Amino acid sequence: MIKEEKNARAILFTLFILVFLSGLIITILTEKFSGLARLLISFILMFLVYMGLKWAKWFIVILFLFTGAYGLFSTIQFINAKNMSGALLMIGFSILYGGTGLYLILGKHINHYLEEKRKRIE
DSSP states (O other): OOHHHHHHHHHHHHHHHHHHHHHHHHHHHHTOHHHHHHHHHHHHHHHHHHTTOHHHHHHHHHHHHHHHHHHHHHHHHHHHTTOHHHHHHHHHHHHHHHHHHHHHHHOHHHHHHHHHHHHHHO
16 A cells, blocks of 8 residues: 555545544534434445445445535524524534545545555455
């Protein structure tokens, strides 16, 4: 594994940990059982992406980009309600989720790493 692939793997792992922790925070703050189910599904999908499954990558890309866009629309609602701390939190989540989705699409080294991972599995 070349240095760029190792860096890409480390970045991917770090982003997934941040996404998982942010999902955990959301679940704790909202105190909803559905948050646990979403968190479990996200964890499974992130693991499958980490293992190199292409369909899981594209599925999670769509989910993360949608979540990032939804977060930006939610930010507007927080601003209208004059809840700036909520708006800042939503902006942070939007950047994290949307940025992770974009990284999975545009990251040259991450795509090479995932391709090599798929080859090793086959």
